[in-house]
Amino acid sequence: MIPGVRELREALRSRRLRVDELLGSVLQTIAGSDAKEPPLGAFLSVAGEEDLLTQVADLDRAFENGDEVGPLAGIPVAVKDNICTTSLPTSCGSRILEGYMAPYEATVVRRLRAAGALIVGKTNLDEFAMGSSTENSGFGPTRNPVDPERVPGGSSGGSAAAVAAGLVPLALGSDTGGSVRQPASFCGVVGLKPSYGRVSRYGLVAFASSLDQIGPLARNVEDIAMLLSVIAGVDRFDSTSVDLPVPAFQDSLDAGPEGLVVGVPSEYFPDDLDPRVAAACRAAIERFERLGAEVREISLPHTRYAVPAYYLVANAEASSNLARYDGVRYGLRSSGAESTIAVYRETRGAGFGREVKRRIVLGTYGLSAGYYDAYYGTGQRVRRLIAEDFERAFAEGVDVIFTPTAPTVAFRLGERIDDPVLMYLSDVFTVTANLARLPAISIPVGRVYGLPVGGQLLGREFDELKLLTAARALEQAVGEAALE
Ligand code: GLN
Numbered sequence: 001m002i003p004g005v006r007e008l009r010e011a012l013r014s015r016r017l018r019v020d021e022l023l024g025s026v027l028q029t030i031a032g033s034d035a036k037e038p039p040l041g042a043f044l045s046v047a048g049e050e051d052l053l054t055q056v057a058d059l060d061r062a063f064e065n066g067d068e069v070g071p072l073a074g075i076p077v078a079v080k081d082n083i084c085t086t087s088l089p090t091s092c093g094s095r096i097l098e099g100y101m102a103p104y105e106a107t108v109v110r111r112l113r114a115a116g117a118l119i120v121g122k123t124n125l126d127e128f129a130m131g132s133s134t135e136n137s138g139f140g141p142t143r144n145p146v147d148p149e150r151v152p153g154g155s156s157g158g159s160a161a162a163v164a165a166g167l168v169p170l171a172l173g174s175d176t177g178g179s180v181r182q183p184a185s186f187c188g189v190v191g192l193k194p195s196y197g198r199v200s201r202y203g204l205v206a207f208a209s210s211l212d213q214i215g216p217l218a219r220n221v222e223d224i225a226m227l228l229s230v231i232a233g234v235d236r237f238d239s240t241s242v243d244l245p246v247p248a249f250q251d252s253l254d255a256g257p258e259g260l261v262v263g264v265p266s267e268y269f270p271d272d273l274d275p276r277v278a279a280a281c282r283a284a285i286e287r288f289e290r291l292g293a294e295v296r297e298i299s300l301p302h303t304r305y306a307v308p309a310y311y312l313v314a315n316a317e318a319s320s321n322l323a324r325y326d327g328v329r330y331g332l333r334s335s336g337a338e339s340t341i342a343v344y345r346e347t348r349g350a351g352f353g354r355e356v357k358r359r360i361v362l363g364t365y366g367l368s369a370g371y372y373d374a375y376y377g378t379g380q381r382v383r384r385l386i387a388e389d390f391e392r393a394f395a396e397g398v399d400v401i402f403t404p405t406a407p408t409v410a411f412r413l414g415e416r417i418d419d420p421v422l423m424y425l426s427d428v429f430t431v432t433a434n435l436a437r438l439p440a441i442s443i444p445v446g447r448v449y450g451l452p453v454g455g456q457l458l459g460r461e462f463d464e465l466k467l468l469t470a471a472r473a474l475e476q477a478v479g480e481a482a483l484e
Contacts, residue, residue, distance in 0.1 A: 106203020178430025185454025
């Protein structure tokens with residue numbers, strides 16, 4: 001199990017560990033995780049030692065000379081395979097982009113490299129980030145390191161599994177409706193979806209542009225804060241990124257739970273919630289309260305419309321974003337087709353998986369003449385109502401909101417793959433943050449049936465600092481209980 005960032009930095013700085021040694025052992029453990037039976041399947045591609053040779057040599061020299069180095073100097077980071085890198089392919093877990101080399105790098109990747117991080121590989125995902133189990137990948141599933149018969153969650157299942165298995169201390173995922181937080185919950189790690197606009201989406205392959213955000217995964221809140229400080233901030237290549245100061249979040253997390261007002265919405269503890277998941281969450285809230293947080297029961301009345309609204313908006317935007325995979329400009333092209341339309345039809349027919357096709361069909365329908373207002377329009381109106389629920393709660397003095405991250409623990413491989421609606425319901429508690437553009441984090445709060453349970457905290461828009469401070473306090477309040 002690789003140590004956290006703070007410990008690694010200390011080891012590198014004191015020269016107890018060299019960057020080349022660290023990289024060598026990381027690449028070896030990654031290879032080992034896939035040599036097992038069954039393979040973990042966290043990575044779709046892994047960097048070769050030779051790819052990182054110059055960067056590693058420069059870093060080792062800088063450490064040796066005691067030079068100033070970046071905040072993530074020598075730290076291995078895994079990147080979800082829907083984020084563009086020029087050093088490794090970007091397939092989005094789709095056959096249609098198999099082997100695709102992006103001509104430019106995502107802003108987050110450029111910022112990681114500038115901070116000295118080593119991009120060690122690209123992680124598995126549900127095709128185009130559509131799914132909740134990583135079983136929709138065109139290249140085989142990722143397994144949950146806690147129990148290989150179970151899914152790691154999704155769509156950032158590869159990133160969550162890589163962190164949970166101790167292969168890397170940090171990973172990037174993307175979260176459109178829960179894809180960072182739900183796998184974090186299933187694998188027992190921490191995952192943050194920042195406020196919409198906090199992190200540049202430039203170089204993130206678009207799924208649903210008004211909901212997508214890139215977010216960090218790590219084993220503790222401090223490491224999440226560190227990675228967020230590196231990737232956040234305005235970017236002229238993403239007009240939806242927001243020009244707000246980016247503090248060194250990790251330096252001011254220790255305010256503790258004293259006086260923090262935590263709202264607990266009744267709608268997120270429905271009768272059909274797994275009772276042991278509910279109990280683990282309630283226990284975490286009680287510990288929080290004992291340490292000085294003020295817990296208030298609140299109501300977010302439009303919650304029950306969130307999943308349908310999410311799927312109207314997300315599918316509509318996806319159908320439009322995925323129109324670009326036409327067999328002409330990117331990746332796969334079906335050979336032997338005799339007309340332009342046939343090239344489109346055959347390429348898309350062969351290249352996309354079932355779930356992606358289902359969403360393109362539903363989304364196109366929802367945007368078609370005569371239905372646009374009834375479907376996409378209704379989705380947008382409900383979205384507003386959900387955002388107003390949160391605005392009201394925060395206006396009444398709530399600092400953060402606590403909910404379970406997912407209604408169940410990790411389910412078995414194959415258990416939900418033939419029932420899309422059941423699969424979509426894994427996201428009931430996470431889609432609201434995307435619809436309302438709010439920051440939200442999942443942290444481990446306990447174990448039931450031997451499997452991790454995540455608790456979710458949601459914060460005010462762009463108040464990642466308070467959210468992370470609360471998450472750190474909750475992490476400490478829960479302590480060892482997260483492992484029991
Ligand atoms: N599981 C949700 C979906 O299938 C969310 C995916 C995501 O956040 N990328 O759409």
